[in-house]
Amino acid sequence: MTVWQVYLYILPIGLGIMTLAASLLCLFAYLMSDDPATRLPAFNWFKRLIIVAFILLSVGLFMTFGHFWG
Numbered sequence: 609m610t611v612w613q614v615y616l617y618i619l620p621i622g623l624g625i626m627t628l629a630a631s632l633l634c635l636f637a638y639l640m641s642d643d644p645a646t647r648l649p650a651f652n653w654f655k656r657l658i659i660v661a662f663i664l665l666s667v668g669l670f671m672t673f674g675h676f677w678g
Contacts, residue, residue, distance in 0.1 A: 630661075
């Protein structure tokens with residue numbers, strides 16, 4: 609296995625963690641905002657990003673554990 613293959617297996621985990629952090633920022637914006645024009649988009653982005661984060665983390669963990677410990 610070459611280095612770039614290892615990188616491609618671990619890449620979704622890193623992207624999932626960054627997406628999870630972005631979703632938590634949107635959740636914080638939703639909780640701290642008093643303006644309804646800001647609250648609704650922040651909550652919609654939170655929902656989108658949390659779904660993408662869990663998909664990326666699932667795929668990354670499945671590929672990593674399936675390849676290295678399977």
